[in-house]
Amino acid sequence: MESDVSQLLLITDESPISAKMSAHYEQLYYQVLVAEDPVLAMPLLHKHAVHLILFFYDPNMPQQTALLKDMLETFEEIPLIVVTKVVTALDVTDLLAMGITSVFSLPLDRQQSLDNCVARHIRHAKLFFANRLYRQQLEQTNRRLNDSLAELERDQQAGRSMQQRLMPPEHTQRNGLTIQRHMQSSLYLSGDFVDHTSLADGSVLFYLADVSGHGASSAMLTILLKSLTRGILADQQLEQDQSVAIAGIMSRLNEEIMDFDVDKHVTMFMGLISADRSTLTYCVGGHYPMPVLYQQQQLNYLEGLGSSFPLGLFAEAEYQSLQQSLTDDFALLLCSDGVLEVIPNNQQEDQEAVLLDLLRNNGCNIDGLVSGLQLDKRQQLPDDIAVFSIEGNAHG
Structure with missing residues (x-):
């Protein structure tokens, strides 16, 4: 000095x-x-x-x-x-x-x-x-800051690579179903996560989760979710002779997140498609917008909006299972609320209608949504985007 x-x-x-x-x-x-x-x-x-x-x-x-x-x-x-x-x-x-x-x-x-x-x-x-x-002093501070930013960027890239490795492939055939995902993050790491797995009875469990906030802490919670879900799923199958209750999984996840006390909450949609692909059992944990179902040339949102709270907010939250019959030509599309951020409309109730029209005109699939919103041309996003689709083998 x-x-x-x-x-x-x-x-x-x-x-x-x-x-x-x-x-x-x-x-x-x-x-x-x-x-x-x-x-x-x-x-x-x-x-x-x-x-x-x-x-x-x-x-x-x-x-x-x-x-x-x-x-x-x-x-x-x-x-x-x-x-x-x-x-x-x-x-x-x-x-x-x-x-x-x-x-x-x-x-x-x-x-x-x-x-x-x-x-x-x-x-x-x-x-x-x-x-x-x-x-x-300013030059020294800038050098230290640049070094720290470079190290942070390397850490973020490593975290992004690990997060991507934990996600399922972008395109998968599983038990007669075509499953796809599309992820775009507003930062290096994403607070959105998708996963799916085949169960012993031939059914397919899947979920889309959106952790509040952005950055490393939200991304770490998505990784934790995968581990917790797989562990709870294994426990349920052992305890209930191979049967799975997704409402029970959601309740357990809520308890675990509350116990971690990470000051984060998670919106989640979890679904279970039966082995014969005729029934979708699902549970909604504050997820919005609701998934869109196309079958028999009809395009509609699933029911159940607001049926329960996001995970990690209330210890006493209860979760209920809902059911939807499926036809051979069904196509189910889920997306995180980041999609609504890029729809050119300020009224949220209208955004749902805009999204439905977009899928009706471009197809109820990931390609239709990406092209309709020009997601592939966007360099920056206001929020993370996750899109997840499941189609029956007779779709198309």
């Missing part, structure tokens, strides 16, 4: 001048360093934070001329005032051309003018040094 002390270096080989000028400037509250031998001047400048050099200069002394040039070259940022015997105006011009800050002539009969000049240039020098120090 720049000192508040104003320090000047007095260079003179005449002891009377040295004593007089030192006492004078110390009375003016300057800290005075004295070099009565010019050879000592450069070491003092290297060692101390000098704000101004006051040099009683004899141009007839080659050693002093050499010192003058060295100081101007090495410490050009320090104001240098010369007090010397001036013969002509050309002498002053030559000194100023060398880079001298100011020139005063001997005998010195303008002490007040010299004092004013010293005070002015010390103020300027201290401001210069303070700004330089601030700039250096």
Whole structure:
């Protein structure tokens, strides 16, 4: 940090001048360093934070001329005032051309003018040094910040890679069903997650989860969800002789998230398609918008909006299972609420109708939604987007 002390270096080989000028400037509250031998001047400048050099200069002394040039070259940022015997105006011009800050002539009969000049240039020098120090500190801070950002980016990329690896493939055939997913994150890591798995009886369990917030903490909770869901699912199948109750899974997930106390909540839609692909059993945990079902040339939202709370908000929340009959040509499309953020409409109740019309015109599938909203052309998104589709083998 720049000192508040104003320090000047007095260079003179005449002891009377040295004593007089030192006492004078110390009375003016300057800290005075004295070099009565010019050879000592450069070491003092290297060692101390000098704000101004006051040099009683004899141009007839080659050693002093050499010192003058060295100081101007090495410490050009320090104001240098010369007090010397001036013969002509050309002498002053030559000194100023060398880079001298100011020139005063001997005998010195303008002490007040010299004092004013010293005070002015010390103020300027201290401001210069303070700004330089601030700039250096800022550059160091920026370098550290850039290093931290680079490390954070590497961590985010590693987290993104891990999160992507934990998700199912983008296109899968499972138990006679065609399953696809499409994910776009607003940041490196996504708070949206999808997963599906085949059960021992031939049914297929799937879910779409949307964790509140963005970034690493939300992404970590999606990874935790996968582990918790698979663990709870395994417990249920063992306890209930291969049968699965998705409302029970949702309740257990709610309890686990509440126990973690992560200040996050999760909206989730979980579904179970029977082995014969004739029935969809599902549970809604605050998910919005509701999935869209296409079958027998009809396109509608599933019922159950608001049937229960998001996970992680209320310990006493209860979850209920709903059912929907399926035909061979069914197509089910789920999406996170990030899709609504890119629909050009401000009224939420109208957005559902707009989304339904878009799917009706472009097809109730991921390709239709992506092309209809031009998601593949968007470089930035206001929110994470997850789209998940399941189609029966007779669809299309």
